Structure formats: structure tokens, C-alpha cells
Amino acid sequence: MADNVAGSPLLEVDDLRTTFTIPAGDVKAVRGVSFSLEQGRTLGIVGESGSGKTVLARSIMRLNLGSNVTTTGTAAFNGSDVLTRSPGEMRELWGTEMAMVFQDPMTSLNPLVRVQRQVTEHLCRHLNLNRAEARQAAVDLLREVRIPDPETRLRSFPHELSGGMRQRVCIAVALACEPSLLFADEPTTALDVTVQHQILNLLSREQTDREMAMVLVTHDLGVVAGRTDDTMVMYAGTVVEHAPTASLFADMRHPYSEALMRSIPRTSLPSHTRLAAITGRPPDLIDPPSGCAFSPRCPYVQDQCVNEEPPLVETDDPAHRLACWTPVGSPEARAAFEKNLAAGLQQAVAVDISAAPSSTGGVDG
Amino acid sequence: MPWTTRFCASWLIVIVGAAVFADLIPGLADPNYQGFLFGDGATNESPSLTHFLGTDNNSRDILARIVYGARVSLTVALAAVFMGVVFGGFFGSLVGFVRGRTDSAVMAVVDVILAFPGLVLLLTVVTLLGRRDLVVIATVIGFLSIPPYTRVARANALSISRREFVTAARAIGTRKRSILFREVIPNVLPTLLAYAMVNAAVIILLEGALAFLGLSVEPPTSSWGTMVNAARVDLQINVWPAIWPSLALVFTVYSLNNVGDWLRRLRSVRSAAL
Numbered sequence: 001m002a003d004n005v006a007g008s009p010l011l012e013v014d015d016l017r018t019t020f021t022i023p024a025g026d027v028k029a030v031r032g033v034s035f036s037l038e039q040g041r042t043l044g045i046v047g048e049s050g051s052g053k054t055v056l057a058r059s060i061m062r063l064n065l066g067s068n069v070t071t072t073g074t075a076a077f078n079g080s081d082v083l084t085r086s087p088g089e090m091r092e093l094w095g096t097e098m099a100m101v102f103q104d105p106m107t108s109l110n111p112l113v114r115v116q117r118q119v120t121e122h123l124c125r126h127l128n129l130n131r132a133e134a135r136q137a138a139v140d141l142l143r144e145v146r147i148p149d150p151e152t153r154l155r156s157f158p159h160e161l162s163g164g165m166r167q168r169v170c171i172a173v174a175l176a177c178e179p180s181l182l183f184a185d186e187p188t189t190a191l192d193v194t195v196q197h198q199i200l201n202l203l204s205r206e207q208t209d210r211e212m213a214m215v216l217v218t219h220d221l222g223v224v225a226g227r228t229d230d231t232m233v234m235y236a237g238t239v240v241e242h243a244p245t246a247s248l249f250a251d252m253r254h255p256y257s258e259a260l261m262r263s264i265p266r267t268s269l270p271s272h273t274r275l276a277a278i279t280g281r282p283p284d285l286i287d288p289p290s291g292c293a294f295s296p297r298c299p300y301v302q303d304q305c306v307n308e309e310p311p312l313v314e315t316d317d318p319a320h321r322l323a324c325w326t327p328v329g330s331p332e333a334r335a336a337f338e339k340n341l342a343a344g345l346q347q348a349v350a351v352d353i354s355a356a357p358s359s360t361g362g363v364d365g
Numbered sequence: 366m367p368w369t370t371r372f373c374a375s376w377l378i379v380i381v382g383a384a385v386f387a388d389l390i391p392g393l394a395d396p397n398y399q400g401f402l403f404g405d406g407a408t409n410e411s412p413s414l415t416h417f418l419g420t421d422n423n424s425r426d427i428l429a430r431i432v433y434g435a436r437v438s439l440t441v442a443l444a445a446v447f448m449g450v451v452f453g454g455f456f457g458s459l460v461g462f463v464r465g466r467t468d469s470a471v472m473a474v475v476d477v478i479l480a481f482p483g484l485v486l487l488l489t490v491v492t493l494l495g496r497r498d499l500v501v502i503a504t505v506i507g508f509l510s511i512p513p514y515t516r517v518a519r520a521n522a523l524s525i526s527r528r529e530f531v532t533a534a535r536a537i538g539t540r541k542r543s544i545l546f547r548e549v550i551p552n553v554l555p556t557l558l559a560y561a562m563v564n565a566a567v568i569i570l571l572e573g574a575l576a577f578l579g580l581s582v583e584p585p586t587s588s589w590g591t592m593v594n595a596a597r598v599d600l601q602i603n604v605w606p607a608i609w610p611s612l613a614l615v616f617t618v619y620s621l622n623n624v625g626d627w628l629r630r631l632r633s634v635r636s637a638a639l
Binding site for chain 1: 464465527528529530532533534535536537538539540541547548551552
């Protein structure tokens with residue numbers, strides 16, 4: 001494991017842009033993302049489907065396939081840019097320095113290979129273990145990810161395991177060579193809620209024990225809350241808000257973060273309460289809207305939002321970065337909202353209705 | 366396994382066993398012995414204890430000719446399947462995995478071979494080499510069966526290469542070659558083998574058709590198609606020499622299809638459980 005120079009971040013991403021060229025045009029999946037991650041810290045990336053969070057993670061891992069993908073910018077890992085590395089040079093990082101846990105454990109294990117070989121295969125290659133040592137290492141790994149009866153499980157095929165078990169195996173595979181950076185790409189989306197909790201706790205524990213950095217990609221704000229040091233909210237391929245998780249939840253400034261928060265169903269509300277969905281659809285990434293990408297769906301939208309793209313800048317708290325002209329809670333936002341409500345703008349009206357759960361409008365919409 | 370599949374599998378085992386061990390079967394007549402020339406038999410005999418299925422118009426034992434004829438049919442089928450699975454499977458998986466220019470180049474060649482009339486190629490090769498033995502026939506038919514396997518393998522490899530476990534293998538630093546041989550090809554094989562069963566049936570029919578046209582192995586070597594062709598002349602006198610090899614053909618082809626379907630269902634059940 002490479003020694004990290006004290007003080008310099010483990011991963012420093014600067015103006016990363018990933019574009020897929022398809023017949024219909026250029027899909028700008030990631031449009032200029034910058035952030036840095038220190039050794040041993042966790043970063044949560046939150047956003048809805050198509051916001052570019054997975055593509056961002058895969059771009060840094062260099063796992064985007066195909067000749068139609070172009071990635072620009074820099075992603076410095078331990079000080080050296082991974083985006084300019086050759087595939088051969090990437091192999092030195094994959095597994096040993098950077099690893100990834102995928103979204104769907106049903107498809108991320110080879111269906112024809114027993115658990116033992118899935119776990120030990122690259123162990124043997126990277127660490128030059130013999131069969132017995134590799135087997136022992138596999139047993140230890142499976143025990144570590146809390147798989148009961150690991151000796152028996154080593155002989156199982158993936159289809160003989162439950163979803164949660166498979167994700168544990170995937171985590172064991174990813175952790176096998178002790179990476180210093182782990183990407184978890186929606187690791188719990190395909191799992192039952194009860195299992196989700198266990199898997200997230202497992203990831204947190206491993207992250208703490210191994211002092212590795214972790215990037216947790218999810219569409220669920222509830223997943224990052226309390227589990228990550230920092231949270232980055234992405235929308236349409238850009239970062240709209242980036243803050244320490246605690247201060248983000250205490251003081252959500254971006255209308256999109258607020259809308260995501262509002263759309264979480266609450267058990268305290270009566271049954272059959274309409275979900276507070278975000279009106280409209282995610283923007284077309286071939287031809288993104290001018291100005292703020294969220295402006296067509298934002299209840300606080302004003303002329304400046306449509307015309308000028310807000311830069312990601314520090315707020316009064318330097319750790320809290322925000323890209324918005326009318327941050328939630330500001331007088332400008334309140335004024336803009338009143339104006340939009342008066343004008344009958346759909347997204348403002350929808351927010352107004354769901355803000356008052358007692359009204360009948362909240363039920364039949 | 367349903368009872369029809371059991372029956373079909375048994376038939377295949379019997380026919381393959383008989384073809385392989387034909388020389389060792391006690392009491393099996395010499396397939397080329399023409400009894401009537403030596404005064405111990407007649408042409409177009411009915412089934413009897415000496416000739417279970419009777420004799421053909423050259424007084425040769427039909428059962429023996431069917432058993433030895435199975436060698437030709439099965440060898441050709443096996444050669445075609447083997448070449449198809451090995452070469453077609455490899456090239457198809459390779460280009461489906463790496464894509465790009467290799468893919469375009471290989472698929473262009475494959476399409477040309479597919480478009481080329483097989484009969485013409487066979488005739489050309491046979492004429493150029495001046496011989497028509499089992500090796501030549503099996504090689505040409507085997508070569509012609511590579512393209513369909515390439516297509517099947519490529520189609521499967523395309524989707525498998527996009528599966529998460531291939532990306533996961535990359536993400537832990539597996540070499541491309543190992544990914545191809547350990548992740549992609551093993552997952553392409555089951556589909557390819559199910560296809561091979563059905564394809565073997567097609568090849569056996571193809572060989573039969575070629576033999577009927579007189580383009581398969583040279584007489585007196587028997588093959589099921591050759592037997593039907595030979596019996597054609599005396600069809601009005603005795604239909605049995607034509608019917609027996611046809612029945613062998615029908616049973617074998619049906620069995621291959623049936624077992625192939627069963628394998629495919631097995632495969633789809635398993636992928637559904639994944």
C-alpha cells in the first residue's frame with residue numbers, strides 16, 4: 001500500500017467531465033465535478049437516477065467501457081492522475097488500491113464459479129499465496145464479512161446464496177487486497193431493507209477498521225445520514241451542494257437537496273399521504289438546460305437561474321459548498337417562491353400543497 | 366428428465382456406442398459382404414435371424430450397414446460441432462468481448478462464408494482434392510459450421526461482457542485474457558452446447574442430403590443417405606432398404622433435438638434462478 005503524504009488528499013478530482021457519444025448526440029453524464037477525499041474519510045454521493053453519480057465513480061475507477069466514452073479533467077490518486085494511466089498501469093491500482101462494490105449482487109458474481117475461487121482468484125495473483133493459504137485467507141475474509149459457516153460457503157455457487165450473502169461476498173472480494181479507496185456503488189439498492197442496514201453497517205465497520213477511504217454512491221439520503229463524513233449532492237452531472245454530512249442535514253441550502261429530503265416518505269404522516277415527488281423530469285443531458293440545470297423543476301426559480309449557471313462556491317461555512325443563486329432560507333428564495341406561487345408555477349404549487357399535510361389537496365393532488 | 370428425453374438419450378447412447386464399437390459387436394455382418402456373389406444369400410431378403418433387418422439390393426446386411434453408416438453421420442456431426450464450438454465459440458466470444466475493429470473484421474469474414482453456397486464449396490474442394498473420404502467431407506462441413514457458432518457465441522458474449530461480474534473482475538485487476546477465458550467463455554458455453562445439439566441434427570440431415578446426391582463418402586462405405594440413395598433404384602421391389610436408414614436418421618435427429626431442447630430448458634431455468 002502506497003504511503004500517503006501527510007496532509008495531501010488521497011483522491012483529488014478536478015473538473016472531471018465524462019461524455020458518451022451516441023448517435024443522438026453527446027450525453028454529458030458528468031459535467032465538471034471537483035472534490036477531494038482524505039485518507040480514511042467517507043464521502044456520500046447522492047442524486048436521483050441519471051444524475052451522473054455512478055458514471056463519476058466509474059470514471060475515476062476507469063471502468064467505463066467502450067470507445068464512445070471520453071473523460072477529461074484530472075483525478076489524482078495519491079498524487080498521480082489515474083485518467084492518463086494505461087490499462088496496464090490501471091491494473092496495478094485495481095483491487096490493491098481502489099476497489100468497487102457493485103449495485104446488484106445478483107449479477108456481479110460469476111454464476112459459474114464457486115465462492116472460493118471468486119474470493120481467492122486475485123488474492124493468489126496479487127499476494128502470491130498458495131492454495132492452502134488462499135483458502136485460509138478466503139475463510140478469514142468471509143468470516144470478517146459475517147458470513148456464517150464460511151468453510152461450507154466457500155463451496156457454494158452464487159445462486160445458492162441470498163442477495164445479502166452475495167453482497168457480503170462481493171464486499172469480501174473488494175476488500176481482499178486491502179484497497180485504500182473503496183467505491184460502493186449503490187451497494188444496498190437491490191437488497192431488502194433489513195439487509196440494507198446490515199450491509200451498510202458492515203461497510204462502515206470495515207471502512208473504520210481498515211482506515212480506508214470510501215465513496216458511497218446512493219440515491220437515498222437516509223443511507224448517507226450518519227454514515228459518511230461528507231455528502232455531495234449531484235444533479236444532472238454537476239455537484240450542487242457539498243458539505244459535511246451533519247451540517248448538510250442541519251442546514252440544507254440547495255433547493256434540490258431540500259426536495260430530495262422532502263421526498264423521503266415519513267411514517268409519522270397518515271397512510272395514503274401523497275408522496276412529495278419532485279415535479280418534472282431529470283434534464284436531457286445531451287442538451288442540458290441553460291443556467292442552473294435544476295431551474296425547470298425548482299420552486300424558487302427566478303430569471304437569473306435560467307440565464308446564468310451558478311458556480312459551486314463556499315458559503316459562510318467554508319466546508320459547505322453550494323451552487324445556487326437562491327439558497328433555501330434566504331430572503332431572495334422566499335421572495336422568488338411567493339412570486340412563483342402567485343404565478344401558479346407548477347413546482348411551487350406542488351411544494352405548497354405538500355407543505356400542508358392537513359389540506360385535502362394533499363390526498364387527491 | 367421426462368421419459369421421452371430418457372428414451373432419446375438412450376437411443377443416442379446406443380447409436381453412438383454401436384458406431385464406436387461396431388467392430389466388436391458379435392454376430393454383426395460385414396457391411397460390404399455381398400452374399401449373393403458367393404451363393405449364400407439373395408438380394409432384398411426379408412428380415413430373418415441371420416439378417417435382422419434383411420438385405421439390400423446388393424444382398425448386404427442392412428443392420429450392419431446402418432451401424433457402420435452411423436460412423437459417417439456421427440463423425441461428420443461431431444466434427445462440425447467440434448469445429449463450430451472450438452473455433453466459432455472462441456472467435457465469437459473474443460470479438461463479442463473486445464468489440465471494435467476485430468469484431469467488424471471477423472464478422473465480415475463470417476458473413477461472407479455464410480453467404481457462400483456450401484454445396485459449391487464442397488464440390489470445389491472435392492474436385493480439387495480428387496477424393497471424397499470421411500476426412501474431407503467432415504472438414505468441409507466442419508468449416509462451414511463455424512460461422513453460425515461464431516454468431517451465437519458473439520451474441521452471447523456481447524451481453525455477458527456487459528454483465529456486472531465482468532466489470533467486477535476488471536475492477537479487481539483481472540487481465541483481459543483471464544476475463545475472456547474465465548468469465549466470458551464459460552458463460553457462453555452452455556448456450557453454445559445447447560445449440561450444438563440442435564445443430565448436430567441439422568448436420569446429420571445435411572450429410573444425408575449430400576449422400577443422397579452422391580456427394581458424400583464414396584461407395585462402398587455406407588452412410589445413411591447413401592443407403593437411401595442406393596435403395597431408390599429398387600423402391601418398387603422393396604422399400605425396406607430405404608426405410609430402415611431413414612428411421613435411424615429420424616430417430617437420431619429427433620433425439621438430438623429433444624435432448625438439445627432439454628439442455629436449453631435446464632440452462633434457462635438456471636439463469637432464471639441467478
